[in-house]
Amino acid sequence: MKAPRGTRDVLPGETEKWQKIEKIARRVFSLYNYGEIRTPIFEDTSLFERSIGASTDIVEKEMYTFLDKKGRSLTLRPEGTAGVVRAYLEHKLYSRGGLEKFFYIGPFFRYERPQAGRNRQFYQVGVEAIGSDNPALDAEVIRLSLDFLNSLGLKTLQVSLNSIGCSACQPVYRNGLQEFLEKHLEELCDDCRERARRNPLRVLDCKREKCIAIVEDAPATLDFLCPSCKTHFESVRRYLDVLGTIYELSPRLVRGLDYYTRTTFEIVHSGLGAQNAVAGGGRFDRLIEEFGGKPTPAVGFAAGVDRIALIMGKGEEKSARGGNxxxxxxxxxxxxxxxxxxxxxxxxxxxxxxxxxxxxxxxxxxxxxxxxxxxxxxxxxxxxxxxxxxxxxxxxxxxxxxxxxxxxxxxxxxx
RNA sequence: GUGGGCGUAGCUCAGUUGGUUAGAGCACCAGGUUGUGGCCCUGGGGGCCGGGGGUUCGAAUCCCCUCGCUCACCCCA
Structure with missing residues (x-):
């Protein structure tokens, strides 16, 4: 008997570490006034198709989708934002007036080839702040992410920051990028030729040397931002400076989920190898509206618990069972x-x-x-x-x- | 989905060009101490040699398939 591929048991002796991660998550998120939300492990498949984007890798080939006994198509949640937004709308939480802040902790599922720090059932903690477009909130979410990771004793963290614009300027950039890519189609790798057509932004973080070289000269998202996105981004950066948060601009940081707008960020840790992102997030100002709600801006992030545990395990391998x-x-x-x-x-x-x-x-x-x-x-x-x-x-x-x-x-x- | 490396005791690993009942250290159990731990000594239990098939008089060892782990691509937390 063996646990299914890509899943694993966390045994006594190691669970203490996981409990610590969860405990600190709850404490830090509470300090920022986020309240815990628990949403279902599976949802209607269409929820993810509509939010994450039908042409993303996650939806195209990584979802655990199945039919229940009545023929409904359900999917084990591959990420946390969609469920939270669904709950927000279903329970009309917008009617409480202002900003709503949620955090979650739990398992997620993606059918991927297992690797260090990448499992098919993996755990994330994350927050979503729904109902404000104030750039101070973007900065706060980034600050909170770092607070959380630092409280766990993680060092050598690096924040990458970018803005990919809103529904007004992102399409303009998309077209600009697409035009640029058309001219270099021959030089791109096979994958990127396909991406150039369907999801050009994804070409930006291709890891092949050829593509990286070409993309060097590609237009940057930041150059295409509309005035309001530009102002927003400048404010985010100013607030981060005020908070003393070090980050680096990554004009090619594009996230793999289609719902992102404006601010995107990622936190990487040097000790992780190829799967080096411990946390990532950004704004999703269009998502609530796409689900039939009123236009409602929002921002959030998620961190990978498995990866955090991996990093923590490197320093202090065996804590035995001394504590309990x-x-x-x-x-x-x-x-x-x-x-x-x-x-x-x-x-x-x-x-x-x-x-x-x-x-x-x-x-x-x-x-x-x-x-x-x-x-x-x-x-x-x-x-x-x-x-x-x-x-x-x-x-x-x-x-x-x-x-x-x-x-x-x-x-x-x-x- | 693609490519590389690796699967021998609970763990870390030996196993010589295929050749007796497959080994070590640690861990585990018991005894040395007829009520008392850690150190030490002695003894003991444990292995479908990942699984299946093939080659051979004979396979842990060679070949094929398969499953799993791992690293990278990819993707992302």
Missing amino acids: APIVYIATAGREYLEECILLLNDLRSSGVSAEMDYDGRSLKSQFRVADKLGVRFAIILGQEGIILRDMRKGEQKEVKREEIIDGVKSCIMT
Whole structure:
């Protein structure tokens, strides 16, 4: 038996790391006033086709799509924004007046060739702020992303920033780029020839040397921005400067989802290899309207939990189970003490002291070996001579009365 | 979807030009200490040698297929 390709188990010992990531995500996102939203793992297929874009790789070849028993086409969510926007509209959350801020944590699915930091079931944390086009919000989301990653102890992060314009200027740029690409069609790789026709922006981040060289001379998105997009972008940059956030302009940073407008950004980490993006995001000012809502600007980001865990794992490989070892281990001199043992165990746990015992009827020596391996603070021995409390660290022990055990243990933990 | 590397014990890996019952270290279990851990010593349990097929008197070793892992392309978080 094996977990399906591209999926994996996170076992005790590693889950602690994941819990830490989630805990810090909740804390940081709460500081910025984002509230948690939980949307379904699967949605109607059309939701993703319409939001992500029918000609994107994600929709064309990476979705887990299936028919349910009534013949409905459903898809395991490949990203988080679509579901949040759907929920926002379905529950008419716009009626609450102003800006709505959401964060989410959960699994997503894409049918891709597994690789370091790329699984078919992967986890993301992300935020969406819906209802404002204020560039301060763009800057805030970027700031928040970095806050989150920094709080986890990640260093050597690099922010790339770009603006790809709005519904007014993006088509103009698209045409300009397309014209340029037409002239160089022969020199482009096969993929890019196809992209030039269907989704020209994607040519910009082709990794082949030939294409990179050609694209060097291609028109940049920033040169085509309309006045309002230009002002918006300048403000984003100013606010980032005010916040002391270092970034670099990446005129060729184009994201793989069609709904992005204006600000796009990506955060990469040097220790990740080819899959080096730990977080990415941007504005999606058209998406709500495309789903039938009123024109509503929005901005968000998502970070890859698997990749973060990968980076964190490089520094401090084994944290073992030190942090959550039981406090007490009860050893017995024989089976006849079993009842006393389970009762004491229960009393300890009831008063908030984590405790463990031997279920295998092992020798006292073996029980101590287990207690030592677990890393417990105290061992209690039940036997003919009464009850003995042993401090495993100090190696000291003394006889205690039954009714004094729990308080004794508790007072020792305090000191 | 394409290409490279790799699959031997729970883990990390040996395994000589194909040749006896496939090994080591760590981990695990038991004993040494007839109620007491860590160190040490002794012993022990564990392997469809990823799976299937083929070549051969004989395959962990050679060939083919397949599955998986991994790195890169691609894509993205």
